[in-house]
Amino acid sequence: MAKLVAALLLLLVAMGPACAVVPAARDDVAAPLEQFRQEFAKVRANNAPLSVADRNYQLFADVLRRVLAEHVKPSEPPVLIAKAITGLEKKKAEEPGADERRLTEAALDSMLSSLDPYSSFLDAEHFRYMREQTQGEFGGLGIEVTMDDDSGLVRVVSPIDGSPAARAGLRAGDLIADIDNEPVKGLNLRDAVARMRGPVGTSVDLTLRRPSAHVPVRVSLTRAVVKIQPVRYRLEGDVAYIRIAAFNQQTTHALDEAVEDMRRQANGRLAGAVVDLRNNPGGLLDQAVSVADRFLEGVDIVAVRGRDPAENRHYTGTPGDLMAGLPIVVLVNSGSASASEIVAGALQDHSRALLFGVRTYGKGSVQTISSLSGDVGIRLTTARYFRPSGALVDCFGISPNLEIRPAMPVTGPPGSPPPEEIHADPAACDPHAPPPPAPRAWKMEELCPEVALSPVNPEDDRPLNCAVAAIRTRLIGTLIGRK
Secondary structure, X not given: OEEEEOOOOOEEEEEXXXXXXXXXXXXXXXXXXXXXHHHHHOOOOOOOOOOOOOHHHHHHHHHHHHHHHHOOOOOOHHHHHXXXXXXXXXXXXXXXXXXXXXXXXXXXXXXXXXXXXOOEEEXXXXXXXXXXXXXXXXXXXXXXXXXXXXXXXXXXXXXXXXXXXXXXXXXXXXXXXXXXXXXXXXXXXXXXXXHHOOOOOOEEEEEEEOOOOOOOEXXXXXXXXXXXXOEEEEEEOOEEEEEEOOEOOOHHHHHHHHHHHHXXXXXXXXXXXXXXXXXXXXXXXXXXXXXXXXXXXXXXXEEEEEOOHHHOEEEEOOOOOOOOOOOEEEEEOOOOOOHHHHHHHHHHHOOOEEEEEOOOOOOOEEXXXXXXXXXXXXXXXXXXXXXXXXXXXXXXXXXXXXXOOXXXXXXXXXXXXXXXXXXXXXXXXXXXXXXXXXXXXXXXXXXXXHHHHOOOOOOOOHHHHHHHHHHHOOHHHHHOOOO
């Protein structure tokens, strides 16, 4: 199963130097840290243990204590140390000349990545990259990826709108087998992503395994500065179409401007809105809450619960509805993850919108990004989020009210088959969590009969067409609010 390590996840960003974190019993880590010092000595040129004053040792100890105090699931220090030593030894075998900083970072990356699919160590390059993404602009291919454990390859979650990856026709479900003719198998996700990144204007060749193709697909992409335009919009007659591609620092402001512009274009006579969250991998928590609040009154939007009950948070909206009570349809698919699921879940739970599409990814955890000494940081899963109904999103995702698949992918050239569905890795889930109740469901013949009965055109966006038709016939308005 795939492990989502998308470019944008649900993030709580703590970019300043974080406070020291100490577990309840410091003695619990003394012996494991000593074991790490001794094992590190075996890969050093002088075979001497790290000094406790060594900056590499202090970095490792700081991260270990953070994990023990903050990670959403309790961990045993000896288990974490064993994972760190595995990464240390592997790095030394692969790069005999690696310096002590690189060895330390390899140990940390191995330890953190063993916690769950989303936690990781962020070296200087990746830490800068993450900050750029939350601000809405970065260099690269514009692609969210995951590690596919079954094949050992990198799986595409979704390309970012308007990016080199989107223009080249990459699709959700594609498996990246080679990067510049070098095999991906055997690499970890971090190294594979590093190979795909590079100076703006340079090119990279990818060999893809595509489920619908009998032979490998080769594409060449030119790296570019990817400016994430979080909101795009247009009028579909008297229906507002709002495409939210990501939740970055500009999303809510862009949404406000989009609705104001379309209301002006329609002379204040909008019939409703379609909010398109397909292939939106998430982003900033505060932006997800703010976007949901734009369509809701002062109601609960999401609850975030971590290890420490004192740190649990409930996020509630404010009075006022941007669409003034007009009917809303939210489009989702398996590429809708994290922050997208917060918005979709809140609108569905409060009967403010109906969801059209297929079940969302099921990524219901929060990652906190913290800066450490120097210019590095960690991304650590610190909490899970729950819908207003109390349902857990992790692994279950959010099921639509109307299941409808596209005749073609949202991204990709005309005539392409629908993308493969991907969902969260069960290994990252709580096996004891109760599944959410199924939402009330309808069929296309009930909500958009003319679309259901019309011949399927590969170039048509059937979920969107159905949503617009249902809004125009005022069916959505009569159904929203019914239990």
